Amino acid sequence: MAQTIPRLQMGGKRVVLAVTGSIAAYKAVGLLRLLTQSGATVQVVMTEAATRFVAPLTFEVLSGSPVTSDLFAGHQDMKHLSLTERADLLLVAPCTANTLAKLALGLADNVLGTMALTLQCPLVICPAMDGDMWAHPTVQAHAETLRRRGAVLVEPEIGELASGQCGQGRLAAEETILATVEAIVQPRLDWQGERVLISAGPTQEPIDPVRFLSNGSSGKMGYALAEAAVLRGAEVVLVSGPTRLPRPSRVTVVPVVTADEMLHALTARFDWATTVIMAAAVGDFRPKQALSHKLKKEEWTGESLQLERTPDILLALSAQRTHQRMIGFAAETDHLLEHGQSKLRKKQLDMLVVNQVGGQQSAFGRDDNEVMVLTPDAPPVHMPRMPKRQLADKLLDHIGQVPVRAVRPSPASSSPSQ
Ligand SMILES: Cc1cc2nc3c(=O)[nH]c(=O)nc-3n(C[C@H](O)[C@H](O)[C@H](O)COP(=O)(O)O)c2cc1C
Numbered sequence: 239m240a241q242t243i244p245r246l247q248m249g250g251k252r253v254v255l256a257v258t259g260s261i262a263a264y265k266a267v268g269l270l271r272l273l274t275q276s277g278a279t280v281q282v283v284m285t286e287a288a289t290r291f292v293a294p295l296t297f298e299v300l301s302g303s304p305v306t307s308d309l310f311a312g313h314q315d316m317k318h319l320s321l322t323e324r325a326d327l328l329l330v331a332p333c334t335a336n337t338l339a340k341l342a343l344g345l346a347d348n349v350l351g352t353m354a355l356t357l358q359c360p361l362v363i364c365p366a367m368d369g370d371m372w373a374h375p376t377v378q379a380h381a382e383t384l385r386r387r388g389a390v391l392v393e394p395e396i397g398e399l400a401s402g403q404c405g406q407g408r409l410a411a412e413e414t415i416l417a418t419v420e421a422i423v424q425p426r427l428d429w430q431g432e433r434v435l436i437s438a439g440p441t442q443e444p445i446d447p448v449r450f451l452s453n454g455s456s457g458k459m460g461y462a463l464a465e466a467a468v469l470r471g472a473e474v475v476l477v478s479g480p481t482r483l484p485r486p487s488r489v490t491v492v493p494v495v496t497a498d499e500m501l502h503a504l505t506a507r508f509d510w511a512t513t514v515i516m517a518a519a520v521g522d523f524r525p526k527q528a529l530s531h532k533l534k535k536e537e538w539t540g541e542s543l544q545l546e547r548t549p550d551i552l553l554a555l556s557a558q559r560t561h562q563r564m565i566g567f568a569a570e571t572d573h574l575l576e577h578g579q580s581k582l583r584k585k586q587l588d589m590l591v592v593n594q595v596g597g598q599q600s601a602f603g604r605d606d607n608e609v610m611v612l613t614p615d616a617p618p619v620h621m622p623r624m625p626k627r628q629l630a631d632k633l634l635d636h637i638g639q640v641p642v643r644a645v646r647p648s649p650a651s652s653s654p655s656q
Contacts (some may be wrong), residue, residue: 249277251423253375256350257297259287260332261400262366262409265290269331270300274418278423281321283307283349285337290333309349319352325359326423330390332366332409335377341389342380360422361389364415385484387553389543393484395605411605414627421469421631428638430471435511436464437504439479441497443524443548446533449471453544455519457481459593459607461569462630463515464489470634477503479518497521497548508555513563513637516552524548553584563588563640569595578650588640589613591633611636 253273266282273280282297284307288418294305294538322328330337330350337350341363346352354361372379372394385391399407409415438460442450457478465486474489477500481621485491494509497520508524512568526544552566555588557601566587570577571594578592592610608623611633621632 246277247420247424248273251278252281252283252324252330253278253423254283254322254325254336254353255297255301256283256285256328256333256353257288258285258330258332258350259291260334260335260366260409261291262324262332263288263291265366265409265412266331267296267300268412269329269415269612270297272412273329273419274301276420278297281306281325283353285334285350286349287334289335299312303487305478306349309347309352315417318413319356321349322353322359325364328357328362328365328428329362331362331364331413331415331417331540333363335365335367335371335374336386338363338365338377338380342383352407362392362415362418362422363389364410365407366409367393367394367602368401368406369403369407372405372407383442385487388487390418390422390487391484397605402501411628414605414625417466417625417628417631418469421466422559425469425471429634431465432462432467432472432512432517433462433478434467434472434474434513434516435507436460436467436474437479437500437518437551438522439481439483440478440519441521441548442495442496444455444519444528444583445525445543446529448532450481451521451524453521455479455569455597455603457483457518458605459630460515460517460595462484462626462635463517463633466579466627466630470631472513475507477507477518479520496570497524497551499525501549501551501554504555505553506559508558508562511562513565514555515565515567515637516555516601517567518551519569520551521548544563556585559586563637564635565589565591565637566642568592571613574610575612575618578610578618582612582614589637607654609633613640 257263280301281303282301282305297305340351341354345385346355392415395408395410396406397408398404410444439457440453440455442452444450461483464474468474468488476489477492494503523545526546564587567582568578574592578590590612606623606625609621611619
């Protein structure tokens with residue numbers, strides 16, 4: 239029989255797991271198991287609605303402690319205040335739209351709301367709801383209020399929802415939630431002292447003021463890397479093409495649109511960086527001439543769009559390289575290894591992460607990914623499909639092992655950190 243090997247990364251840590259009335263409440267049982275396997279002591283709090291979805295008994299047996307759900311029961315212990323007194327983290331998973339609103343507004347009509355107002359420890363919120371609910375401006379405003387106040391939001395994923403429809407609203411994968419919780423309560427800080435420059439997302443090349451050439455990159459991989467690196471102690475600048483992703487906390491985000499703007503933004507920060515990770519899907523072509531006015535249907539005479547190459551950002555940065563570790567990403571539809579090896583050599587990279595794009599398994603837009611990692615002096619490493627946030631940590635582990643090659647002396651006055 240397969241055995242789970244305990245990871246005990248959170249030994250001695252105390253987590254309060256708050257479960258709310260979402261259809262995903264049953265997934266909190268799996269999360270509780272992962273947290274306890276990781277060594278954490280877990281106290282479960284449930285909203286009244288959550289108890290309609292999963293019996294508290296399940297959580298009581300698995301956590302080894304009584305579940306708190308009634309604000310007025312056992313009031314002698316003042317549980318709503320005392321539970322989080324010695325907690326290292328409050329994890330709300332799944333978090334309903336209703337509870338998200340209560341937390342943002344400071345409503346205190348249940349145990350969780352009351353507890354949140356006296357909280358001294360980090361708050362991690364994992365929303366789960368119907369896609370239209372998550373997209374609603376009110377819900378987004380509450381999410382943003384909580385982010386600004388320092389809460390960490392683990393974004394819901396895109397996929398099939400309870401309604402049978404596909405959309406963004408599904409509770410993030412257990413591994414993604416656990417990686418976030420572990421990084422907060424037991425920070426590894428192995429990237430402290432590193433200055434990481436990351437590019438993410440697509441670029442857009444204008445055809446006219448309303449149309450552009452672009453690609454289907456969501457930016458999720460680059461954002462996940464930025465989030466993971468900052469939690470591991472790095473200073474991070476994220477140069478991002480247009481995405482719909484929220485700004486990761488403690489990361490400096492430089493928004494850009496075109497390949498030229500991306501090159502400019504990256505070049506300006508290149509000397510500062512100790513590691514450069516180019517996860518953006520930079521468009522290879524752009525219209526030779528962008529029109530200054532919107533091309534009307536009637537104006538178009540059927541001539542084809544003239545394209546030209548955009549700057550090769552990886553090659554341009556690689557040529558200026560002094561002390562930086564250089565990591566590239568390649569999106570390939572076929573012959574992943576051959577195309578990847580050739581790119582690794584041509585662009586003189588320390589590592590190339592090759593994604594499959596196109597088709598059912600396309601890396602674009604998904605919350606998970608499977609990659610091949612190529613380095614100049616070692617055989618390729620296959621990283622199986624996993625949530626992008628978890629993959630980000632695995633890639634950082636790998637990148638951390640890459641020896642830094644001094645290519646030529648840095649013109650910068652500040653000497654590199656290693
Ligand atoms: C079958 C069913 C499934 C539900 N799933 C969700 C959900 O996934 N997310 C959500 O925000 N609300 C969901 N709701 C609505 C909440 O249960 C409702 O807003 C409730 O008041 C939440 O209370 P709480 O935030 O105190 O737990 C669901 C309701 C029902 C009946």
